[in-house]
Amino acid sequence: DAGVIQSPRHEVTEMGQEVTLRCKPISGHNSLFWYRQTMMRGLELLIYFNNNVPIDDSGMPEDRFSAKMPNASFSTLKIQPSEPRDSAVYFCAIRDREAFFGQGTRLTVV
Amino acid sequence: GQSLEQPSEVTAVEGAIVQINCTYQTSGFYGLSWYQQHDGGAPTFLSYNALDGLEETGRFSSFLSRSDSYGYLLLQELQMKDSASYFCAVQNQGGKLIFGQGTELSVKP
Numbered sequence: 009d010a011g012v013i014q015s016p017r018h019e020v021t022e023m024g025q026e027v028t029l030r031c032k033p034i035s036g037h038n039s040l041f042w043y044r045q046t047m048m049r050g051l052e053l054l055i056y057f058n059n060n061v062p063i064d065d066s067g068m069p070e071d072r073f074s075a076k077m078p079n080a081s082f083s084t085l086k087i088q089p090s091e092p093r094d095s096a097v098y099f100c101a102i103r104d105r106e107a108f109f110g111q112g113t114r115l116t117v118v
Numbered sequence: 119g120q121s122l123e124q125p126s127e128v129t130a131v132e133g134a135i136v137q138i139n140c141t142y143q144t145s146g147f148y149g150l151s152w153y154q155q156h157d158g159g160a161p162t163f164l165s166y167n168a169l170d171g172l173e174e175t176g177r178f179s180s181f182l183s184r185s186d187s188y189g190y191l192l193l194q195e196l197q198m199k200d201s202a203s204y205f206c207a208v209q210n211q212g213g214k215l216i217f218g219q220g221t222e223l224s225v226k227p
Contacts, residue, residue, distance in 0.1 A: 050219040056215070112160055
C-alpha cells in the first residue's frame with residue numbers, strides 16, 4: 009500500500025501562530041515531497057527528502073518554513089509565524105516511478 | 119532551472135479526443151509524467167514516459183520526444199468524469215519532480 013496520510017485535513021489559524029502539518033507514508037518511504045498549491049502559483053515544490061535527508065529546499069519560501077523527516081514513516085512541515093499569504097493546500101507525496109499524494113491539508117491563515 | 123508550459127484550459131465534447139501538450143526545460147531530464155486532479159482532490163498518477171514514443175493506458179496515452187523537449191497526453195472517448203485539471207511533471211536525475219501549471223479540461227455533453 010503506497011498511501012500517504014496527512015493531518016490535519018483542514019487548519020484555520022490566526023496570523024502569527026505556529027502551524028505544523030504532518031505526513032505519514034503508510035508503508036514507510038525514503039523519497040518524500042512537500043508541495044503547496046494555490047490558484048495563482050499552481051503546484052509548487054517546497055522541499056524533497058531522499059533517505060530522510062533534505063535534498064533540495066530551494067522552494068521553501070522563507071525562513072518561516074521548515075521541514076523535517078526524522079524517519080521513513082513521518083515528516084512535518086512547520087510554518088512559524090504563519091501569515092495570510094501562506095493560505096493554500098499543502099500536499100505531501102511519496103515517489104517511486106510515480107508520485108502518490110496525500111489528500112492534502114487546507115490551511116487558512118486569518 | 120526547470121520550467122514547463124501547458125495550455126491553461128481546453129474544452130471538448132463527450133466522445134471526442136483531446137490532446138494536451140507540454141513543453142519543458144530542465145537539466146538532467148529523467149522522465150515526464152502526467153497527473154489528473156479533480157476539484158478538491160489530490161493529484162493522481164496517469165502515465166509516465168522516460169523514453170521517446172507512445173505509452174498507452176486504456177483511454178489515455180502519453181507521448182514523449184526528448185529531442186524536442188515535448189510531450190502530450192491524449193484522452194480518447196472523453197467522458198464527463200474526465201473533466202479535471204491535468205498536470206505534466208518533469209523528473210530530473212536528482213529526483214526532483216516539478217509540475218506544470220495545469221490544464222483545466224472541460225468536457226461538455
